[in-house]
Amino acid sequence: MRQSTCRYDLIKAVMELGFAAVDMNLYLDNNPDDQTAVSTYNSFVSQYAKARCNYEKQYGPLTNFGHAPSNCPWQWVEAPWPWEKEFYM
Template identity: 60%
Template sequence: MRNESRNELLTKVQELSFACLDMNLYLDTHPDDKKAINTYNSLCSQFIQAKCAYENKYGPLTNFGYSPSKYPWQWVCNPWPWDKEFNN
């Protein structure tokens, strides 16, 4: 597997997050669609893996109990996507 950049990893997280949300909304109106449930569960698994890959390399994406932190506290240590240093 090639070494993905910060932007590539973040894009993958965002795409999978959107896909999970989209499937969630579909399932709200089609709760008996077994194929859609399987797709949703697969996407959720891929999202968790992508989020962990990003956070292991670049630090937490969310706080408030959704992402554990290494020492020292990482939430404030990394550049944000809108910071110039983010792409370096």
């Protein structure tokens, strides 16, 4: 159960930080000169990259191209995939 909890915690951090970065991005579309918001956005992006890297080091890639290298054999086909329901339970 501990590995599952750790995996859940890692993916939850990825999702939360990704949401926060998108939310700040939307805010900045309307407030591009808000330096505090730009700093907050950059902080979320940095934290998101670290959280994603931590997850992918332990459990494999979250996307099938462009953001994460793969070991051999090709890891993208290994189950469970990040969006599979049993993953979150």
